[in-house]
Amino acid sequence: MATATKLVWVALLAFVLLSLLGVRGFDLYVGVLMAGAPAAMATYIMAQQMKGDAELSGSIVLMSTALLALSYSIALLLLRAF
Numbered sequence: 001m002a003t004a005t006k007l008v009w010v011a012l013l014a015f016v017l018l019s020l021l022g023v024r025g026f027d028l029y030v031g032v033l034m035a036g037a038p039a040a041m042a043t044y045i046m047a048q049q050m051k052g053d054a055e056l057s058g059s060i061v062l063m064s065t066a067l068l069a070l071s072y073s074i075a076l077l078l079l080r081a082f
Helices: 002-020 025-035 042-049 054-066 068-081
Strands: none
Touching (some): 002 054, 002 068
């Protein structure tokens, strides 16, 4: 659920907000792709340092990185269509 939220819903929210703000073209592409980027490895380190669930954090980083190619490809196809 966290991976889907990061890769899909955050990117979709960024698309809507940037569109409402009048951002178009290449800037819109960059904004959406940056918002839909995978979770950073720093989240695992931070979770471990703060005695959180480092295993879950590591799983989210792994899953979001593994699905990156698919999510970016779909996002670029949809952006090109709009």
